[in-house]
Amino acid sequence: xxxxxxxxxxxxxxxxxRFRKIVTALPHxxxxxxxxxxRQFEPQSMRGQPPLVWARAEDIFxxxxxxxxxxxxxxxxxxxNAGHGAREVRQAIIDQVDQCLLHNYVFPSAERAExxxxxxxxxxxxxxxxxxxxxxxxxxxxxxxxxxxxxxxIGGQKKIxxxxxxxxxxxxxxxxxxxxxxxxxxxxxxxxxxxxxxxPFPDGFWEKxxxxxxxxxxxxxxxxxxxxxxGVLMETYQGVGPDFAPISYVKDLAAWCKQHNVILIFDEVxxxxxxxxxxWAFEHYGVVPDLICCGKGISSxxxxxxxxxxxxxxxxxxxxxxxSTHTGNPVCCVAALAxxxxxxxxxxxGNAARLEPLLLDGxxxxxxxxxxxxxxxxxRGLVGGMQMVQAGKPDHDLAHAxxxxxxxxxxxxxxxxxxxxxxxxxxxxxxxxxxAMLEGLSVLSEAxxxxxx
Ligand SMILES: Cc1ncc(COP(=O)(O)O)c(C=O)c1O
Numbered sequence: 001x002x003x004x005x006x007x008x009x010x011x012x013x014x015x016x017x018r019f020r021k022i023v024t025a026l027p028h029x030x031x032x033x034x035x036x037x038x039r040q041f042e043p044q045s046m047r048g049q050p051p052l053v054w055a056r057a058e059d060i061f062x063x064x065x066x067x068x069x070x071x072x073x074x075x076x077x078x079x080x081n082a083g084h085g086a087r088e089v090r091q092a093i094i095d096q097v098d099q100c101l102l103h104n105y106v107f108p109s110a111e112r113a114e115x116x117x118x119x120x121x122x123x124x125x126x127x128x129x130x131x132x133x134x135x136x137x138x139x140x141x142x143x144x145x146x147x148x149x150x151x152x153x154i155g156g157q158k159k160i161x162x163x164x165x166x167x168x169x170x171x172x173x174x175x176x177x178x179x180x181x182x183x184x185x186x187x188x189x190x191x192x193x194x195x196x197x198x199x200p201f202p203d204g205f206w207e208k209x210x211x212x213x214x215x216x217x218x219x220x221x222x223x224x225x226x227x228x229x230x231g232v233l234m235e236t237y238q239g240v241g242p243d244f245a246p247i248s249y250v251k252d253l254a255a256w257c258k259q260h261n262v263i264l265i266f267d268e269v270x271x272x273x274x275x276x277x278x279x280w281a282f283e284h285y286g287v288v289p290d291l292i293c294c295g296k297g298i299s300s301x302x303x304x305x306x307x308x309x310x311x312x313x314x315x316x317x318x319x320x321x322x323x324s325t326h327t328g329n330p331v332c333c334v335a336a337l338a339x340x341x342x343x344x345x346x347x348x349x350g351n352a353a354r355l356e357p358l359l360l361d362g363x364x365x366x367x368x369x370x371x372x373x374x375x376x377x378x379x380r381g382l383v384g385g386m387q388m389v390q391a392g393k394p395d396h397d398l399a400h401a402x403x404x405x406x407x408x409x410x411x412x413x414x415x416x417x418x419x420x421x422x423x424x425x426x427x428x429x430x431x432x433x434x435x436a437m438l439e440g441l442s443v444l445s446e447a448x449x450x451x452x453x
Contacts, residue, residue, distance in 0.1 A: 003396075005404055019069075020439070023067045050415070060428055060429050082348065089342070118337055119294075132305070133326075137171025139267075142293075143309075164234075165233075205243070229260065242378055269295035304336050349381070374389075388402070406444060
């Protein structure tokens with residue numbers, strides 16, 4: 001998985017619509033020094049995205065310095081739920097900078113207090129404590145730590161098992177990557193923790209059996225008894241698809257966790273803050289987890305993440321051992337508060353829900369034209385995806401080619417995702433309109449046709 005897009009300027013057809021404007025070769029020749037500098041001074045792993053040097057991003061658009069405008073279906077990477085550079089978010093940041101409080105470590109601040117309270121208010125009633133961090137990986141690491149500490153306390157030295165999911169993703173740090181289920185991405189760890197095990201994710205496509213018995217079979221096969229399990233970490237929807245588990249599966253899982261005193265953690269890092277048409281994606285299942293991991297869309301901008309949970313789990317450590325240098329940075333906190341207010345005031349989750357049928361219909365039409373190559377498609381709210389296949393096997397090259405074609409047409413996606421890099425993922429800012437969605441879908445459809453012609 002993961003290859004570079006071409007950095008060689010190419011003449012592409014001119015595009016000028018209400019939402020897109022492509023008027024130069026791509027990448028623009030004048031952007032090559034920046035692209036080259038990045039190649040020279042950054043590791044190769046940073047080279048995966050289409051070669052567009054972002055100069056400005058506002059609402060649903062990304063601009064370069066050369067007159068080109070993309071309709072954005074990336075939200076960065078599912079971050080800018082309230083739109084890129086939302087006016088309220090920018091103003092909150094400016095006011096905070098002008099107040100001259102840019103950092104305060106874990107010393108108290110009004111900004112952190114206000115955000116913690118606001119996050120508790122949008123969480124289910126029993127989840128009443130918030131720990132602020134910086135990245136999604138830190139949030140999932142912290143949830144693993146809290147689960148294990150809790151397991152040790154109630155079940156002794158053996159209750160440390162963590163169950164993640166095959167093909168799952170929770171970040172790239174050691175614990176988060178082990179809890180994730182992308183074998184190729186964690187080969188560097190070598191001595192994997194035998195107490196971190198994986199169950200099949202019941203997506204109904206790669207895993208045909210979607211019953212909860214697959215979970216029980218997986219832990220039994222891993223040699224773990226329920227009393228040895230501290231936590232289950234599940235992406236509320238698995239990002240690769242996006243794929244939801246059946247409601248009955250998740251209800252069974254929640255009941256099983258309760259029965260065996262196992263912490264149920266939903267990783268909402270990409271699913272939360274309105275993305276799926278509900279504020280939290282777990283609302284689709286009708287269950288409440290013990291811990292929620294948040295990130296990305298929490299601020300629609302600056303780096304911030306959070307773990308939200310029950311006080312009994314969150315309060316396990318005395319003052320000191322669960323903190324971080326940038327815990328609740330005040331500038332990030334005001335950005336998150338402004339973004340949260342906008343998501344709620346403008347009912348952006350509702351907008352996502354209302355546009356879901358349009359997105360599903362567009363994907364269905366592409367699938368009907370190319371049933372062999374679009375192996376699987378799905379959408380919920382404003383997150384969607386098409387998994388490209390060839391003879392039933394994941395087809396990274398095709399997904400990559402479609403994204404490159406769209407880039408040339410003024411529709412922006414991040415590079416393909418998924419365990420095999422087979423998914424073209426759709427994630428516009430939640431402020432997008434019906435007209436812009438329709439135009440994006442027709443561009444995507446055209447790009448798929450051209451790639452398969
Ligand atoms: C579901 C999920 N969890 C965790 C992470 C890790 O977040 P970060 O990249 O901010 O560390 C991601 C990032 O893509 C994610 O999608």
